[in-house]
Amino acid sequence: MVATELAISALVASHAGVWIADADGRVRGVGRGEAIARAGDSPHLLLNAPVTASRLGLGELSGLDLLELFAFLCPARFCVPTPRGLAAALGLPEPAGDADAAFLQRAAGALLALAARKDWPERHGAWTILQSLARQRWAWAPHLLRLIAKPEKPERHVFQSLPQWEEAAPRPAPRVVTLPAGEVAAQLARLVGAGAEQRDGQRAYAAAVSAAFEPRQRGDGPHMVLAEAGTGIGKTLGYLAPASLWADMAGGAVWVATFTKALQRQLDSETARVWPDATERRAKVVVRKGRENYLCLLNLEDAVQGGFGGRAAVFARLAERWAEYSRDGDMVGGDLPGWLPALFGRMSFAGLTDRRGECIYAACPHYRSCFIERATRASAQADLVIANHALVMINAARGRAEGAGLNRIIFDEGHHLFDAADATFAVALTGREAVELKNWLLGPERAAGRGRRRGLSARLADAISYDDEAARAVERITEAARALPSEAWLQRVAADAGDGALEALFAAVRAQVLARAPPEDADGGYGLETQVAEVLPRLVEAAGDASAALGRMAGPMAQLEARLALLLDDPPDWLDGQGRARVEGARAGLVLRGALLGAWQQLLGRLGGPADADFIDWLELARADGRLLDVGVQRRWLDPMRPFAGAVLGQAHGVVVTSATLRARPDALADDWRDADARTGAAHLPVPPKHFAATSPFDYAAQARVLIVTDVKPRDIAALAHAYRALIEAAGGGTLGLFTAIARLRAVHARLADPLARAGLPLYAQHVDPIDTGTLVDIFRAEPGASLLGTDALRDGVDVPGESLRQVIMEGVPWPRRTVLHAARRLADGGNVFDDRVTMDRLAQAFGRLIRRADDRGHFVLLGPAVPSRLLGAFPAGVPIDRVTLDQAVAMVKAGINASGQPSGDMPSLGRSTSPGAT
Structure with missing residues (x-):
């Protein structure tokens, strides 16, 4: 160039x-x-x-x-x-x-x-889009207009150039096969490569995981394997070997679910070892996410035809440009640069994705080019579907998995399975959720009278024009839906008022929460919650009115769903393919939202009735920086693995749950899997799971050292900032700093960023820099002298091997936050033992960021004067653990770690060394 x-x-x-x-x-x-x-x-x-x-x-x-x-x-x-x-x-x-x-x-x-x-x-496509950008006065347009000539042939618009998906015959059920042990080993050897080191732990892991691909012997439970594999075992190729072999022999699809997008990207790249040919790989491997992650072509068309203005219009044109070259239209963690939306503001991005409830399916002129529909159909024919935990659970619960269903599933990052199920099977009756329901039923208020209509009446106009009963049901739904919150509902609720039964409910919830909050919390800017107990009469009355209002919607919605079912069973001549797809989509939506209304009514019944021992209910105000964001009633399962086991595990033939930290602590006894069984759903199955554990091949004793700094006062911002600065300078950057509170992260960053930068050590921070988390990690990985501060999202799933990460600092013991949900589970599951288990898992995950490959070395520094010795079992056996002063820690970090695991040079071990597992 x-x-x-x-x-x-x-x-x-x-x-x-x-x-x-x-x-x-x-x-x-x-x-x-x-x-x-x-x-x-x-x-x-x-x-x-x-x-x-x-x-x-x-x-x-x-x-x-x-x-x-x-x-x-x-x-x-x-x-x-x-x-x-x-x-x-x-x-x-x-x-x-x-x-x-x-x-x-x-x-x-x-x-x-x-x-x-x-x-x-x-x-x-560049010349055509550049003309539009010039009209929008994009700063670069004058410079590019001199260089990019008009093409001789008219350029095809992106909506015309995108490939269209084709319908395919349903895939038959997978064949019943047994994987020969020798074939699994041979497949693993092919994936690893001829010149690679053969790892016994990886071969044993692949053999153990293969049990999940055996033919199912009974109808009430799958073959389930819980496989704990320490960092460095090579579990990704370890499970891809039997998975790809089974998919080829059985003609079925294996779903691999992750908790983080980072691991999805890593998995996608690893599949090149299985299918080296790019064309074949595109057919064999599909990455799936929720609909809200993908570019909606109809939203894009609205935006470029005048729906967006100002900077948002420029972003829409750049997104249009990207759409022609994107692999799959994934705007979150895909090939759209993560930094691009941040240049234009969050709302520019949100306006182009398929927000829940908006899709009009076959009525959309871009239905056959839709990225989401293409991915859905590709999944039905793929050998490997890379998804996330939530999508797998939702598909299983709704019975909507593509192809032959969720026959074989691998849950990677399995230590997050409990949390994913907790969120998936939750019920939330909040203002935002109610507004989304109203938008699906009536269409967005601000779009009324202009643009494309998305209300139920408009979507089904042709289908109900010949059915008076269905038309009357739509009229009743439309009238009843007016009880749902309308525009500016938050302002009215904040003023202790409400327009309609649901807004009155949220106003009563807000009043109840504030009445029970400590004065210093009530006036603060953070979220508030309170138990559903001894509910005030005002809230009980409002809950009754809200439940009745929801009931007036539920009846005609069920009636309309039944009429649509009859229409599909005996379709008239005028119902073409697109019309049928539109009716099917509306019917599926009515079933889903009918179930939601039922769950909401059950939750409202709790406000004036007895508690249900299976659930935890609370009232909540979501606030940030002093602003009220949402109000509502929340419900979680006390044990979310019960519905998970029924909806997901019960229908599968084979399931693998794998992670480096499945059990409560790395030094647990080999047969102590009780906690892992409980937190993966295996305890709810009639067939006991198979257990496998392989320790990491890394020499942690030689590669890492844990330093517990005893003279830094917790929550003292000046002391924390001094400690972070001294340790980052001692390491020469390459530090991941983890915080348990955003406010402390921001305060420490404000004191450190300038002096560190002047020393040539750039500092980046989540919740401070206007950069998305994935891009922050990319920057951190690419700049060995940089350091990165963050919270929970950086504690799990971040893979930064090599010199870029050589020190992890935690600002304190990551105890669980005291919430209504935590208190209920703590009471039911061992009290302090429960707290210790959660905390040790967090420590283990944080430590896991430090050593990612055999030549990594570094320090894990925990700033806390009173770290209980019982928590030290979170660290791998043999890792030296020293309780030291900050000055001693700085000296040890400066000295580094040599091949023997001791500080390099003449620096001796300082302080009192504590072996993991000491009590």
Whole structure:
């Protein structure tokens, strides 16, 4: 690629300082005031405008953002959104640090040179979309219009160029086969590769997992395998070997479910070992997520035809550009750059996805090109479907799994299975949920009278025009649905008022919660909750009225569903394929929402009646930064694995649940699987599961060291900030800092970011930087000198091997938060023992971020003067554990770890060493 410099001033702002490169390339450091004034007078080249604005203390900043240009010219390509990352993506020499503001000019020149090339791979569609971007006054349009010539042939619009899915015959049920042990071993050897090291633990793991693929012998339970495999065993290829072999021999599909999107991406890349040919792999492997993750083509069409304005309209055009080159239309964790929506604001992104209840299925003109429908149909023919825990559970509960159903399932990250089931089988009667129901029934209020209609009456206009009974049912539903919350409902509820039965209910819930909250909490900005006990008469009365209002909807909805069922059983001549699909979609939606109404009515009956021992109920106000976000009544199963076992495990023939931390503690006895059985649903099956455990092949005693710092006061922000700074500087960056509270994370970051940056150690933070979590991890992985602060989302599922992560710091013991839900489960499940189990699992997961491969080394630092010794069993056996002062910890981190596991140099072991498992 020929690179030229662009004669436009460039602006770089970081925690280390601010620099401007003038049009002639001369760079100088400036103050924030001058930078703001210069940027306000004329547009500058920027890299990630929201981040630059935050470094300058501004709410927003306009300019020529190189990331926007990259997204236009290189749609669906990966790029870490930093100068170094952009240099790698463009094949340019790395910039010389933050002060090299002229790099932005060189990068802009390289990108514009790409647009001038005849062999530019993503040329198709660029000229057409650029004309629209020019009308929207996109900053880069004038520069690109000089380079991108009008094509000789008219470019096909994205809605015409996307491939269309075809209907296929239903896949037959999988054949009954038995996997020969030798074939499983041979398949694993092929996947690992001829020159790779053969690992006994991995071979034993693959053999153990193979039991889940044996023919089912009884109808009341699957073959279930609980497989705990320490980090480094190679469990991904270990279960892909028997899974791919069974799929080929049986002609069936294996569903692999993860809890995090990061593992989904990793799994998707690993399948190249099974199916090296890219074309074959696209047919064999499908990545599935919930509908809200995918680009909705009808929403996109609305947006580009005038539904969006301002910056949102620019994002819509860039999304249109991306859609032509995207693998699957996945906007969350797929090939849409995670940093792109953040450049334009969250609402721009949300307006393009399929928000729950909006889809009109076959009535949509883009139905045959729909990314979601294409993925659904591809799943029915695939050998391997990579999904998430929630989607598998929802499909199983609704009986909607594609193909021959959920015959064989592998739950990776199985330690999260309980939490996923807890959320999936929950019931939430909240304002937001009620508004979504109203939107599905009547259509969004703001869309009334304009744009495409989505209400039930409009979607079924043709189907009910010949059926008076169905038409009357729709009229009754429409009238009853007016009791659901309407626009501005939150303001009315916050004023202790309500328009309709449901708003009156939420106002009564709010009043009850505030009446029982401590004064300091009631006036604060955080969420509040209270048990459903001794409910005030006002709430009981409001619950009765709300239940009656829901009942007036439920009756005609059931009647309409029955009429639609008759229509489908004996379809008239005028009901074509699209009409039938539309009716089927409406009927399925009525069944789903009818069940939801029933669950809501049961929950409302609890407000004035006796408790149900199977459930935990509470009232909740969701608040953030002083703003009321939602109000409602929540219900969870005391043991969510009961419905999980019935809905998911009961119908499967084979299930694998695997993780590095399935059992309560790594040093548990080999036969102590009681907790794992309970938290995976196996305890509810009549057939006992098979258990397998393989310890990690890593030499943790030589590779890692746990330091418990005893002289840092908990919750003391100044002390925490001092400790984090000293330890990060001692390690030279490469630190993952974990917090149990967002407020403390922000406070510590505010004290550290500038001094660390001036020392050449960039610091990034979740909940501070306007960057999505996945992109933050990408940046952290790509910059060995950087450090990253975060909360729960970074404690689990983050895979950063090598030099980029060599120290983990936790600001304290991650005890469970005291909530109504936690208190009920704690009471039912051992009290302090329950707390210890949850805490040890969190510690084990956090420690698991540190050592990801055989040559990793590092320190795990826990800031806490009183860490109970009983919790130390969370760490792998043999890891040295020292209780030390901060000064001693800093000295040990500076010394590093040598191959013997001791601090390098002459630094001795300090403090009192405690062996894991000590009491």
